Structures are given as C-alpha cells and as structure tokens.
Amino acid sequence: MxxxxxxxxxxxxxxxxxxxxxxxxxxxxxxxxxxxxxxxxxxxxxxxxxxxxxxxxxxxxxxxxxxxxxxxxxxxxxxxxxxxxxxxxxxxxxxxxxxxxxxxxxxxxxxxxxxxxxxxxxxxxxxxxxxxxxxxxxxxxxxxxxxxxxxxxxxxxxxxxxxxxCKDANEIEELRTAAAAGYQMHVTAMKMATPGTWEQKIAGTIEGVAMANGNPPSFPIILSQNGETLHNHDHSNILEKGKLMLVDAGAQSTEFYASDFTRTSPVGGKFTSQQREIYEIVLAANNRATELSKPDVTYLSVHLEAAKIIASGLKEVGVMKGDVEEAVKAGAHALFMPHGLGHMMGLDVHDMEDLGQVYVGYDEETRPVNQFGTGALRMGRRLQPGFVITNEPGIYFIPALIDQWKSEGKFTEFINYDRLNAYRSFGGIRLEDDLLITNDGCELIGERIPITPEEVEAVMS
Amino acid sequence: MxxxxxxxxxxxxxxxxxxxxxxxxxxxxxxxxxxxxxxxxxxxxxxxxxxxxxxxxxxxxxxxxxxxxxxxxxxxxxxxxxxxxxxxxxxxxxxxxxxxxxxxxxxxxxxxxxxxxxxxxxxxxxxxxxxxxxxxxxxxxxxxxxxxxxxxxxxxxxxxxxxxxCKDANEIEELRTAAAAGYQMHVTAMKMATPGTWEQKIAGTIEGVAMANGNPPSFPIILSQNGETLHNHDHSNILEKGKLMLVDAGAQSTEFYASDFTRTSPVGGKFTSQQREIYEIVLAANNRATELSKPDVTYLSVHLEAAKIIASGLKEVGVMKGDVEEAVKAGAHALFMPHGLGHMMGLDVHDMEDLGQVYVGYDEETRPVNQFGTGALRMGRRLQPGFVITNEPGIYFIPALIDQWKSEGKFTEFINYDRLNAYRSFGGIRLEDDLLITNDGCELIGERIPITPEEVEAVMS
Structure with a gap:
C-alpha cells in the first residue's frame, strides 16, 4: 500500500x-x-x-x-x-x-x-x-x-x-518494478528458444520467474511460434528452427501495477534474411511511434503513422503496392496489422477496460474509427503527461485472413496477393514497449528489453 | 482426452x-x-x-x-x-x-x-x-x-x-503423472528451504516447475514457516533457522487429474530434537493410516485411529495426558489436529466437492460427526477399490486456539496447558500422501516423496 x-x-x-x-x-x-x-x-x-x-x-x-x-x-x-x-x-x-x-x-x-x-x-x-x-x-x-x-x-x-x-510518481515507480520483472521474463524466454523446446516449458518457466519474485503475470502469457495468432494462449507446439517465437508477457508489481512487453525472437538464435526484413519494419514502426508520442498528439494519429511505416515497409518488400497514404486510409495495411498500436496501462494491463474502453481511450473530440484494424485501437485520444501507454506495432501473415481477403478480391490495388505465398508459414512479429508520456515527449518505462536484431541475437547466443 | x-x-x-x-x-x-x-x-x-x-x-x-x-x-x-x-x-x-x-x-x-x-x-x-x-x-x-x-x-x-x-486404469495413470509433478515440486522446495529465503521465492519457483512441465498446480500452494495455519496462502515471510517449512502442494496432469502432497522440512536442513519428536508422531499416524486403509473399512475409523496415534504420541511427549481413547472420543486431540485425515481426490483435488461434500464423503450408514476436528473430516464412508484418498495427519500448535481453550478450561483432564508454552512458536507439521484403495489394501500413488527425517535431511543436505 x-x-x-x-x-x-x-x-x-x-x-x-x-x-x-x-x-x-x-x-x-x-x-x-x-x-x-x-x-x-x-x-x-x-x-x-x-x-x-x-x-x-x-x-x-x-x-x-x-x-x-x-x-x-x-x-x-x-x-x-x-x-x-x-x-x-x-x-x-x-x-x-x-x-x-x-x-x-x-x-x-x-x-x-x-x-x-x-x-x-x-x-x-x-x-x-x-x-x-x-x-x-x-x-x-x-x-x-x-x-x-x-x-x-x-x-x-x-x-x-x-x-x-495520469500516473503519479509512486505509481510510476511501481510500473518500473513491473517492467523490471517483465524484462527478466523476456530475456529468460529468449535464452530458452531453441529448436525442440516445448512452448509450455518456456511459458511455464517465465511464469515461475515472475512468481518467484512476487510479481505474478499481469495477463495470461502469449508465447507461440504461431505468432500470427494475436492472443495465442496455446503453448502446445515444439519450437522449430526457422520459426519465430512471439512472446507477449508482463508482470505485476507488489502494488499490482502492470507491465506488458512483446518481443519476437528467431528459434535457434539467428534471424533469416526474410525474417529480418520484416522485423526491421516493425522495429521502425515502434521507434517512430515512440518519437511521435508526446502531449497533445492523439494516439490515433500515432497509430496511423505507425501503420504507414508498416505499409511503406511492406511495399518495399513487394507485399504491398500503390500509394501508402491511400492504402492506410483504406485500411489495407490491416491485413498485416489487424490490431491497434496500444492501450492505456496502469493497475490493469488494459487500464480501466472494465469501465469501458471507449471512455478510457476516446473522448468527445477523438472518436473510435469504424474500420477493420484501426477499429481495434483501444486508445486514440490526445496524450497527456502522466499517461502510460503501450506501443506495440506488428506484422502478421494470417493464412485464413489472407485467403478470405484474396477470395473477396479485397484491396487488390494495395496488396500483391501472389507475393504472399512466400510468407504463409512466416508467423508474426510484434514489438511492444511501455511508454510514459512526459511534459515534452515520452520515455520508455524500464530498461529496454533487447530489441534490435543484433541485441536479440546476442542474448540468444 | x-x-x-x-x-x-x-x-x-x-x-x-x-x-x-x-x-x-x-x-x-x-x-x-x-x-x-x-x-x-x-x-x-x-x-x-x-x-x-x-x-x-x-x-x-x-x-x-x-x-x-x-x-x-x-x-x-x-x-x-x-x-x-x-x-x-x-x-x-x-x-x-x-x-x-x-x-x-x-x-x-x-x-x-x-x-x-x-x-x-x-x-x-x-x-x-x-x-x-x-x-x-x-x-x-x-x-x-x-x-x-x-x-x-x-x-x-x-x-x-x-x-x-471409483477410478479406472486410465484415470490412475493420470493420477500418477500428477503425482510425479508433485514430487518435483516438493523436492525443489525442500532444497530451497534455507534461512533467509523468502517463502514466495520458493512458492513461485515450484509453481513454475509445475507449469513448465504443463502441470499447473491443482490448488493454490500452501507454503509457510507458519504451518500452524492450515491453509496458509500467505508467502510473505523470510525463512528463519529453527522453523519448519510446511508445503502443501500438488499438480494437475494434462487430463486435469490432481495430486496433493504435504511435507514439512526443517529450515536449514536439520530437525531439532523437539521438531523430530513431534514429526515422528505425525509420520507414525500417516503410516498407520496407510496400513489400515482398505476396502470395507470406514475412513472415519481410520481418521480416529490416526487421532489416537497423535494423542498417544503427544501424551508421551507430555503435552496430553489421561486416557487416549477417552481423549479422542471427547475430541481433545483436535486442539492439535483440528482437521480431517483426508478427502477424495480425482479430477478435483477435493473430488466432487462442488456436488456437496456430504454426498461424496458420507452415506446413509456413515454420517458426519458433529464435533470440532472430526467434524472437518471430508471423507468418512467405507472405502472401495478404486477410491483415491489423501492421508494427511498433522500436529499444529495454534496460539490463538490454545489460548481460547485454556481460558475456557477446556479438556483440562487431557491437555497439559502449562507444557504448551514450549511449543508456542513451533508451527505445525502435516505429512500427506495420496492413496489408491486396491482389492486388499491400498497403495501410494507415485513414488513416495522423501518423508522420514533421514530422507528429508538427505534431500536438503
């Protein structure tokens, strides 16, 4: 207390x-x-x-x-x-x-x-x-x-x-403790991500790491080489070389404040060039969102900027095409990132979600967008000093969704469906940090968990 | 499935x-x-x-x-x-x-x-x-x-x-898997029970050990140097030399069958002579209950026999006095063992407790006893082959209960209240195994977790 x-x-x-x-x-x-x-x-x-x-x-x-x-x-x-x-x-x-x-x-x-x-x-x-x-x-x-x-x-x-x-100094201290516990969970998971390891072995171990420090998970751990499933609580697979392990996990401080981080690491410790190419796009979106997050900016606008980085990166790779601004406006990027950039965090990992997400993340000025993808953004309104939010862009290749859109001929002007076959078993990448909005910008809560491909590979080596 | x-x-x-x-x-x-x-x-x-x-x-x-x-x-x-x-x-x-x-x-x-x-x-x-x-x-x-x-x-x-x-062969196989997971939890805990260690560190670690094997705890772990509290889910203490750590924990198999074991180990690895004296009484009660458990015997009668071992052992130590049979009949032993000898176990750790304990543990012939202590016995009726039950006698020194009984002058013919001062900070001991009733007796489910003082000290050394 x-x-x-x-x-x-x-x-x-x-x-x-x-x-x-x-x-x-x-x-x-x-x-x-x-x-x-x-x-x-x-x-x-x-x-x-x-x-x-x-x-x-x-x-x-x-x-x-x-x-x-x-x-x-x-x-x-x-x-x-x-x-x-x-x-x-x-x-x-x-x-x-x-x-x-x-x-x-x-x-x-x-x-x-x-x-x-x-x-x-x-x-x-x-x-x-x-x-x-x-x-x-x-x-x-x-x-x-x-x-x-x-x-x-x-x-x-x-x-x-x-x-x-708006979180006060004591609350931010708690959030930092929660972040430190999350750091340990993620680094432990990276080190265990070797081919032949059972996902549950890693998920259970990092849950134990958190519990042993008196910091129970703040939400059920997501850990899977099928990272294209956004909230994958199934941990039944055996990790295979060539797959990516996506881990979305955080802990609670002793005063019940949350952390919530996602990292994606290559099973076996080395990214393939295909993985690295996509990874760098997600990382760029994450970094750009951190740069943009500051008081008076709406998080909806930050979300859309991150979406543009993703669309433009995917265009360079050849998976998307056409005008990036138009593609994002139409929601074509949502095939690859069907969720929002982030949410409020505090005593709850999705802070105050029980009270109604629309009251937490939106106000009279900034209203929810009724579009697949951006419609899932939980936090859209103007940022204020003391807000704590997650920054979690991602790129996923979801076979069922790709097939549906393709069969419907959806957004053929923005998506190169024939180039997607090479990514059917890719999985997904999400990179998530927790941000505290300060008076003139934002800062990461806690030491940043290894995130560049080099840092991740170094932890895993 | x-x-x-x-x-x-x-x-x-x-x-x-x-x-x-x-x-x-x-x-x-x-x-x-x-x-x-x-x-x-x-x-x-x-x-x-x-x-x-x-x-x-x-x-x-x-x-x-x-x-x-x-x-x-x-x-x-x-x-x-x-x-x-x-x-x-x-x-x-x-x-x-x-x-x-x-x-x-x-x-x-x-x-x-x-x-x-x-x-x-x-x-x-x-x-x-x-x-x-x-x-x-x-x-x-x-x-x-x-x-x-x-x-x-x-x-x-x-x-x-x-x-x-009545559990069939497949169910018993599952119970054995759950027992193996429980074995690991307990041995891990014993090895960690050194002075200066935070209880939560051990509780969280063994929860992780269970989770990492895909066998989540079958009930919230009880782990405390204040073992006199029967269901102590608080893990906030730092273990002190001279105390006993009581751990009551079990796991679920992948088909959700439970195990439920209790062991009590001396913080630091060596029992004091006072601890060992009481420990041997509880162990004798546990062993005697296993000997007696077989088809057609009521578990109520086994409970009462275990209670007699406890009363007679405590009489030898000088804490109880008078006629042992009379003491147990009157319920005087319940100052030290205020709970029942055990319960049914299966898909639930307290099997089918949701349906009503009286229907699970009693029948028209064997009715619940309305007496403090034995009244808490969850399972009293005649045993049948295929029944799975826990055998968990204990001796506890609960200051608040001792003070209450003493002030009420309760059972002064059976209890030497003045001898109890030496045990006020003793804590409690419980030793619990899981029994499968066979055609002519019973067998322990799983390899027996180290239980004699020598075995426990060997694990901890």
Missing part, C-alpha cells in the same frame, strides 16, 4: 468530481476454479485498489458525496478463520490503513444501499466484470445483471478515468 | 442411473481477473470433463435420459476469433471427439430447456460454484442463484458421485 494520505486525497478528488449521491465501490471476492473453495490467486479490483489500497477479499465501500462520509463494509474473522487462514487484522485496522474511520459488517451494506434508494438518492456504480459482484449488485439494487452495464454511472466512470489516467 | 468410447460409456452409465428427464451439464466459461477479457487460466468443470473430455470454454450439454439423445451446445468460431485465438475445430468436430453426434448453437440451449420445463419434464442440474453459470441457469430455468443449491438434483448428484468415486 501507499501511505494513507494518498488514498484520502484520491477519494477527496473523486468526491469533488461527482455531483451528488452515493458512490458504491465493490471489492472482489475469490474466484472459484473447480469448486467454491479451490480458488484462483486472488486479484483485487483495480479501482478498489486505487481508492483504498486494500488487497483483501469480501470488502465493499460506500462514499457519500454530499456528507463526505466513507464507510468500509467487511467482517472480522472468527476462530475458525484464524485456524485455516491465520491471524488477521481487524476490519477497523484495515480501514485505518486507507484513512477510513467508519466500518460496518458486510450484511449492513444491503440496508445502507436500500435506504439510499428509498431516499431517492443516486447510487453510482461501475460496470461489473465479475458475476459474483453482478449478483451482489442485483441483491443491493434490484437491477438485473443484464441491465447493470447500461445503468452504470457515466459520471462515476468519467471521474475515475480522469483520476486514474 | 481419453478415447471417445470412454466418454460414451460413462454417459451410458449416467443415463442408466437417472430415472427420467433431462440432464443439464454446464461447462465453464473464462473467469475474469480484473476485466472481462483479462482472464485466469481456463479450468473446465470436472464433471463436464468426466463425461465429455472437452477442454473448451462456453460449452454445455443436455442428455435426454428417456430418448438417450445427447446434444452439445456451442458455437463455431468467426474470422475475428481466428485472428485473435487461432484456427479452431468446429463444434461438430469437438463433439465427435467425445462421441456426441448432435450439436446446437449456444443460443438454442435456452429454448431447449424451456421446452423441457413446459413439458413438465424434470431438468436435473448440479449445484453450481461459478456465478456465471448460476446466472445462466437462472436464465434457463428461472431459478434464482440463492435457490439453485436446494433445487439441484440429488438423483444426479448421487449418480455422478457413484461413477466418479
């Missing part, structure tokens, strides 16, 4: 940004794996962590915007709990750590919310991603899970997004 | 054990960690795995007991799914692997169930532990989550428990 003044100040600012009513913030409960008591590793809700810092199950909080009263709802432990789970702090002591003085037993939450509803007071809540909390909210407010998303408080969402978007 | 005849046969037997109606079996969906799309490692429901073997998200099945018809509900993948998740088998192909010929899109499940309800047919379902499935069941049947447990089909529960309780 940060010091309690941090949490008091954050809640003060939250209260200032919401006009009236009650703010209801639900912490997470344990998630059952294959029975109620066999659970996954507990992960607290990030918004709850942001405002209270309390990493415990079964907590909820209510903030009365008008009176300023803050209440933490939770229960003290029984002797049985102590036998099975060890001595625990009292709910009073937990609350005190985040500067909250009033606590109530969990069963009183229902009465509290019902009273507020009866008094016709507004009860602000977030969209909920855990079904357990959806059920709880239904019990508290009578709103069925299917209606909760649309009844969530936009005022609350905007207030939280405004606060959480 | 096993071959499809296995699944066809299992479902045939299931249909034979349920009189009429529709059996509804829901597979699991992904569990969100901190937003909908950032999920935990997928774990399929064990009963669904048992009858279908299909390790995919978003499946459900209906079995018409009268007509014999079996339907797998699930959806084929879109191009977008292929881009993000890779090429996928069709739902038809998935179904075929478990010998099911009829498939329907997920959205038709609702119509199917509603029709059955309208026709006044019985719809059998299990108690559900995932809130997502509780919400789905509510949508399908109109039964609110809070009422689902009591409306679950006892007939179905009993039929499933009867089938899953």
């Amino acid at each position: 940060f010091n309690r003044e941090t949490y008091i100040e954050r809640r003060k600012r939250l209260k200032e940004s919401v006009a009236d009513g009650i703010i209801l913030l639900l912490g997470n409960v344990d998630s059952p794996m294959n029975c109620r008591d066999n659970t996954y590793h507990f992960r607290q809700d990030s918004t709850f962590l942001y405002f209270f810092g309390l990493n415990y199950q079964n907590l909820a909080a209510a903030i009365d915007v008008e009176s300023g009263e803050e209440i933490l709802f939770g229960d003290d432990f029984s002797m049985d709990d102590i036998i099975w789970m060890g001595p625990q702090e009292s709910i009073k002591d937990k609350a005190a750590k985040s500067g909250v003085t009033k606590t109530m037993p969990s069963r009183q939450l229902s009465t509290y919310v019902k009273e507020a509803v009866q008094q016709k007071r507004k009860v602000h809540f977030n969209p909920l991603y855990r079904a357990e909390n959806q059920l709880l909210l239904q019990e508290l407010t009578g709103i069925a899970p299917a209606q909760q998303q649309e009844k969530a408080s936009l005022e609350l969402i905007h207030a939280i997004v405004a606060l959480r978007s | 096993f071959n499809r005849e296995t699944y066809i046969e299992r479902r045939k037997r299931l249909k034979e054990s349920v009189a009429d109606g529709i059996i509804l079996l829901l597979g699991n969906v992904d569990s969100p960690m901190n937003c909908r799309d950032n999920t935990y490692h997928f774990r399929q429901d064990s009963t669904f795995l048992y009858f279908f073997g299909l390790n995919y998200q978003n499946l459900a099945a209906a079995i018409d007991v009268e007509s014999g018809e079996e339907i797998l509900f699930g959806d084929d993948f879109s191009m977008d799914d292929i881009i993000w998740m890779g090429p996928q088998e069709s739902i038809k192909d998935k179904a075929a692997k478990s010998g099911v010929t009829k498939t329907m899109p997920s959205r038709q499940l609702s119509t199917y169930v509603k029709e059955a309800v309208q026709q006044k047919r019985k719809v059998h379902f299990n108690p559900l532990y995932r809130a997502e499935n509780q919400l789905l069941l509510q949508e399908l049947t109109g039964i609110a989550p809070a009422q689902q447990q009591e409306k679950a089909s006892l007939e179905l529960i009993h039929a499933i428990v009867a089938l899953r309780s």
